[in-house]
Every structure is written in structure tokens, then in C-alpha cells.
Amino acid sequence: MPGPLIAVLVGLATCQLGLYLTTVVLHRAMSHKALTLGRRPLFAARALIWLTTGIKPREWVAVHRKHHAFTDVEGDPHSPVVSGFFTVQLANVILYKRVADDPETVRRYARDLPPDRWDRVLFDRGWLGLGLGVGIFFLVFWGNWHLVVIASAVHVGTYLLASSAINAIGHRFGRRPFPGLATNNQWLAWLVAGEGLHSNHHAAPTSARLSFAAREIDPGWWVIAALRRLGWAQVRHDEVHLKAAAAVPATSSAP
Numbered sequence: 001m002p003g004p005l006i007a008v009l010v011g012l013a014t015c016q017l018g019l020y021l022t023t024v025v026l027h028r029a030m031s032h033k034a035l036t037l038g039r040r041p042l043f044a045a046r047a048l049i050w051l052t053t054g055i056k057p058r059e060w061v062a063v064h065r066k067h068h069a070f071t072d073v074e075g076d077p078h079s080p081v082v083s084g085f086f087t088v089q090l091a092n093v094i095l096y097k098r099v100a101d102d103p104e105t106v107r108r109y110a111r112d113l114p115p116d117r118w119d120r121v122l123f124d125r126g127w128l129g130l131g132l133g134v135g136i137f138f139l140v141f142w143g144n145w146h147l148v149v150i151a152s153a154v155h156v157g158t159y160l161l162a163s164s165a166i167n168a169i170g171h172r173f174g175r176r177p178f179p180g181l182a183t184n185n186q187w188l189a190w191l192v193a194g195e196g197l198h199s200n201h202h203a204a205p206t207s208a209r210l211s212f213a214a215r216e217i218d219p220g221w222w223v224i225a226a227l228r229r230l231g232w233a234q235v236r237h238d239e240v241h242l243k244a245a246a247a248v249p250a251t252s253s254a255p
């Protein structure tokens with residue numbers, strides 16, 4: 001297989017690793033407490049998040065909780081209704097940074113995640129994590145810089161586009177089985193570790209599983225089920241707990 005093709009595949013695989021870490025750890029575990037990870041698996045996940053994304057978990061959690069508090073109204077950090085579809089799809093990282101860099105937002109929405117000594121020494125240095133991640137690519141490709149650049153660019157580009165799509169497409173196009181503008185798109189769910197079932201998620205944010213019907217598939221849940229079998233994760237509740245506002249089907253709430 002030609003080197004550049006291998007580099008593209010490595011970049012795509014790393015992107016998927018980042019997306020699974022994002023949905024299982026940053027989103028379902030840390031933001032919504034839908035599952036709890038054991039001490040060691042959580043530490044390993046924090047290290048991998050640092051190496052693959054450079055994201056500071058408490059900032060991600062704060063931005064995301066603010067999104068749930070102000071969904072598709074003024075104050076939503078990344079709503080296609082408020083900011084425009086293409087702004088969210090193509091410039092989500094700028095919208096994210098604007099809110100994540102506000103210490104008041106982080107203090108208010110992520111007070112349960114104060115920085116520990118690992119954050120202070122390592123994990124708060126996002127660029128160092130990403131730099132080490134590039135260093136790992138360098139070892140994988142035996143110092144072949146052009147393959148390192150290809151793999152890094154594919155990983156970063158697809159991770160940004162895919163995570164933006166959850167916020168943009170996931171509030172603009174697709175089925176709306178529950179009230180609100182969030183949507184379900186199974187094709188997107190395949191690409192983003194289950195997060196495409198976004199209407200389901202807004203209807204039941206504390207559910208670790210985002211698929212509610214037999215025809216819906218949530219690959220992120222498969223990972224959680226495996227972690228559970230290994231004794232590395234506990235799920236808060238197996239049944240779907242709908243929020244009161246979501247208990248009314250979207251069709252019957254239409255005027």
C-alpha cells in the first residue's frame with residue numbers, strides 16, 4: 001500500500017479515536033454523568049484526549065452544558081439558528097474558543113471539574129499534547145515528515161468537520177422525533193460515534209445510550225458496553241429517562 005494512503009488511513013483512525021473519546025468521556029461521562037469511568041480508565045482517557053485533541057475537559061464540558069442551557073436561543077455557543085449553519089459547520093472551533101476562553105463560563109458550568117495536579121503539569125498544555133501526538137506519528141512513520149503532515153492534517157481536518165457537523169447538521173437537518181430543533185441522522189451517527197442521534201440526546205441527556213429504537217444504531221454505546229463488561233465503567237441508568245419537555249412527541253406538539 002502506498003505511504004500517503006496509509007497516512008490518510010492513520011489520520012482517519014486517529015480522528016475516530018478522538019471522536020469516541022469525545023462522545024464517551026467528554027460528553028456522556030463528564031458533561032452529563034450518564035456513565036462513570038474507573039480511576040485508571042479515566043486517567044488513560046484524559047491522556048488520550050490530550051494527545052489526540054488537546055482539549056481541556058472542563059472547558060469542553062462548560063461549553064457543552066451552556067449549549068444545553070441555551071439550546072438554539074441567544075447564548076447558545078454554537079447554534080446554526082443563532083449563528084448560521086455555515087458559521088457553525090466551518091468555524092465551530094472559533095465559536096468554541098470564544099466561550100471556552102471565558103473563565104466565568106468555565107467556573108459557572110464546570111465547577112465539578114476543578115484542575116488537579118495532572119492538569120496543572122500536563123493536560124492544561126493542549127499544544128504540548130498535540131505536539132506529542134505529532135511526535136507519535138513521527139515514530140509511526142519512521143521520520144517520514146510528509147506522511148506525518150498528511151496524517152496530522154487528515155486527523156485535525158476531519159475531527160473538526162465531524163464534531164462541527166454534530167452542532168450544525170444535528171440542529172438543522174434530519175428527523176425530529178422530540179420537541180426542539182435537534183435532529184436524528186443515522187448516517188451522521190455512523191461517522192461520529194453515535195452523536196448523530198442528537199434529538200434523542202437532547203430529549204434524554206443522562207442516557208448513556210443514544211439509540212432508543214431497534215432501527216437506531218449508536219456505535220458509541222458499543223464501546224460503553226465493552227468498557228462495562230471489563231468492569232471499567234458504570235452506567236447511570238439503563239432505561240431511557242426522557243426530560244419532561246421531551247415526553248410529548250414532536251408531531252403532537254405542532255400547532
Ligand SMILES: [Zn+2]
Nearest residue numbers: 067182198202
Ligand atoms: Zn445539541
Ligand SMILES: [Zn+2]
Nearest residue numbers: 031064201205
Ligand atoms: Zn449533551
